Amino acid sequence: MRPGGEPLLAVRDLTVRFRTEDGPVLAVDGASFEVAGQETVALVGESGCGKSVTAMALTGLLPPNATVSGEVRFGGDNLQQRSRSALRAIRGREIAYVFQEPMTSLNPVLTIGRQIAEVLHRHQRLRGAPARRRAVELLDLVGIPLPARRLREYPHQLSGGMRQRAMIAMALACTPKLLVADEPTTALDVTVQAGILDVLRTLSAETGTAVLLITHDLGVVADIADRVVVMYAGRVIEEADVDDLFARPGHPYTRGLLDAVPNPARRSDGSLREIPGRVPVLASSPDACTFADRCSRADSTCRVHRPELVPGPAGHPVRCWHPLAPVVAGERR
Amino acid sequence: MTTVVELPTPTVVAPRSRRRALRRVLRNPLAAAGLVVVVVVLAAAALADLLAPYPFDLVDFDATLQPPSLAHWFGTDELGRDQLSRVLHGLRVSMIVGVMSVVLSLVVGVPLGLLAGFYRLLDPVISRLTDTLLAFPFLVLAVGLAAILGPSLTTATVALAVGLLPLIIRVARSETLRLREMDFVAAAVADGADDLELLRRHILPNAVNALLVQATVAVPLAIIGEAILSFLGLGVRPPIPSLGVMIASAQPLFRDGPWLAVIPGVAIVVLTLALNLFGDGLRDALDPRELRR
Numbered sequence: 001m002r003p004g005g006e007p008l009l010a011v012r013d014l015t016v017r018f019r020t021e022d023g024p025v026l027a028v029d030g031a032s033f034e035v036a037g038q039e040t041v042a043l044v045g046e047s048g049c050g051k052s053v054t055a056m057a058l059t060g061l062l063p064p065n066a067t068v069s070g071e072v073r074f075g076g077d078n079l080q081q082r083s084r085s086a087l088r089a090i091r092g093r094e095i096a097y098v099f100q101e102p103m104t105s106l107n108p109v110l111t112i113g114r115q116i117a118e119v120l121h122r123h124q125r126l127r128g129a130p131a132r133r134r135a136v137e138l139l140d141l142v143g144i145p146l147p148a149r150r151l152r153e154y155p156h157q158l159s160g161g162m163r164q165r166a167m168i169a170m171a172l173a174c175t176p177k178l179l180v181a182d183e184p185t186t187a188l189d190v191t192v193q194a195g196i197l198d199v200l201r202t203l204s205a206e207t208g209t210a211v212l213l214i215t216h217d218l219g220v221v222a223d224i225a226d227r228v229v230v231m232y233a234g235r236v237i238e239e240a241d242v243d244d245l246f247a248r249p250g251h252p253y254t255r256g257l258l259d260a261v262p263n264p265a266r267r268s269d270g271s272l273r274e275i276p277g278r279v280p281v282l283a284s285s286p287d288a289c290t291f292a293d294r295c296s297r298a299d300s301t302c303r304v305h306r307p308e309l310v311p312g313p314a315g316h317p318v319r320c321w322h323p324l325a326p327v328v329a330g331e332r333r
Numbered sequence: 334m335t336t337v338v339e340l341p342t343p344t345v346v347a348p349r350s351r352r353r354a355l356r357r358v359l360r361n362p363l364a365a366a367g368l369v370v371v372v373v374v375l376a377a378a379a380l381a382d383l384l385a386p387y388p389f390d391l392v393d394f395d396a397t398l399q400p401p402s403l404a405h406w407f408g409t410d411e412l413g414r415d416q417l418s419r420v421l422h423g424l425r426v427s428m429i430v431g432v433m434s435v436v437l438s439l440v441v442g443v444p445l446g447l448l449a450g451f452y453r454l455l456d457p458v459i460s461r462l463t464d465t466l467l468a469f470p471f472l473v474l475a476v477g478l479a480a481i482l483g484p485s486l487t488t489a490t491v492a493l494a495v496g497l498l499p500l501i502i503r504v505a506r507s508e509t510l511r512l513r514e515m516d517f518v519a520a521a522v523a524d525g526a527d528d529l530e531l532l533r534r535h536i537l538p539n540a541v542n543a544l545l546v547q548a549t550v551a552v553p554l555a556i557i558g559e560a561i562l563s564f565l566g567l568g569v570r571p572p573i574p575s576l577g578v579m580i581a582s583a584q585p586l587f588r589d590g591p592w593l594a595v596i597p598g599v600a601i602v603v604l605t606l607a608l609n610l611f612g613d614g615l616r617d618a619l620d621p622r623e624l625r626r
Contacts, residue, residue: 093525
């Protein structure tokens with residue numbers, strides 16, 4: 001979707017099904033999106049929309065009861081066809097992950113330094129003094145004060161924000177081309193969150209790492225993303241540059257998400273607008289708009305025909321039969 | 334042999350807190366007493382050659398079946414051998430067999446438990462093996478082994494190790510099942526760690542506390558087991574003194590020299606009690622629910 005060459009990551013028609021005790025569940029339904037080098041793309045949606053599953057599917061991290069189809073092209077390679085050991089070599093080195101729970105994502109019995117050293121040794125065969133130097137450098141990069149001392153400390157001696165910084169340092173250890181950050185700030189309080197976002201923002205500038213940011217927090221998106229991919233019930237429903245999306249949302253769901261963000265500046269009646277209902281759990285891909293049941297604009301077409309992701313009135317792709325016209329977004333009800 | 338200890342499923346305890354845990358053990362008077370006794374016995378067993386007033390096999394027909402006295406604190410047996418010297422050497426045998434059999438079952442059982450907990454396909458195989466071992470009376474197993482290998486210290490150690498195996502496998506397996514789902518394991522996978530690394534670096538180190546507690550419980554079981562085997566003539570053979578051997582050979586003399594059976598018996602009770610008290614204290618001290626108090 002961006003001009004110039006092949007993107008770093010190109011996901012085509014990614015579909016993920018889970019076999020569960022309650023029958024099959026379709027978690028991701030033909031998702032397609034791209035991430036260019038050095039770009040920060042936000043994958044947005046509410047809980048259960050398939051955004052985390054999409055991220056895990058990139059390098060085959062899903063449990064065995066998942067069936068994945070489609071294509072994940074990374075640097076020209078189709079990862080879906082790579083062997084388990086080839087994927088293992090890519091994880092952490094080319095595509096690194098940062099997860100939501102900094103409190104539990106670090107091994108409690110190993111020092112921070114040891115854990116960073118593990119990653120360096122695993123992928124770069126770096127040991128001893130050079131590994132230590134690199135670890136200090138990494139902690140410094142993510143803004144941890146007194147890095148040399150922190151290396152000798154155990155995770156429980158660090159605060160949540162410091163642990164998340166350490167997680168990011170580990171993820172950056174091998175200068176990956178893509179950093180997948182799955183709700184990296186959700187478990188942290190707001191001031192700490194701002195610090196972590198700062199780190200992520202400067203990071204792409206300093207190291208040239210592309211970031212795929214998975215979040216439900218549009219505040220975070222506005223803060224650091226270049227481009228936004230909105231997911232709903234396993235489908236990509238809208239994709240746009242961040243300013244474009246905030247100014248001219250095309251999908252009623254995106255609009256709903258934006259309206260649900262607390263915004264002191266437009267607190268005219270003091271209340272937040274919410275989207276009625278919740279994300280459906282689907283067994284198969286319906287020939288309909290998956291948002292129709294919660295949408296005020298839905299009509300009979302929406303319930304029997306599947307909308308495609310096509311350029312909408314605002315110019316960017318929207319999966320909706322009745323996309324919002326750009327002017328509508330400017331009005332206040 | 335089939336006692337499975339109720340473990341407190343500690344979430345995760347960092348190593349720094351292990352030193353603190355030892356301090357907490359010492360604050361519990363019973364556990365501290367247990368530790369002191371264990372340390373004293375270990376020292377006595379290790380230094381038996383120096384501490385024993387007589388060689389353990391020195392026969393003295395001028396002083397047979399003497400009750401405890403200043404010359405012979407624990408009395409003498411029907412051959413005039415000094416019982417104190419024999420108890421000291423017996424404790425050494427007990428500690429060696431007790432510790433070695435637990436070490437052996439840890440060496441075999443921990444990898445099996447890790448594999449059973451980590452690989453769903455291997456779990457039924459290993460778990461059924463464990464159940465089979467549990468169902469098999471430990472003594473029958475030991476008698477069988479002794480019949481094949483001949484009674485000896487090694488036989489007793491191997492038989493006890495096999496008997497303890499289910500205890501170790503179960504704890505290692507359940508810890509692995511629990512730890513496998515932890516976020517830091519998922520994070521390590523996402524960092525490209527392979528299975529061996531996950532087991533060695535992330536799962537095993539976090540399972541150490543639970544295994545440590547289980548081992549402190551297994552040692553007294555093994556010591557009692559050794560006494561039983563030796564009593565039955567399946568373990569250590571005379572003239573090497575083991576506490577079980579001493580009780581067995583005191584049996585026909587019980588009327589004339591009750592101290593011959595009572596003193597080794599008391600030694601077994603004191604040692605196993607001390608080990609159990611220490612083990613309980615250790616379990617409580619490593620329990621994260623206690624940490625918050």
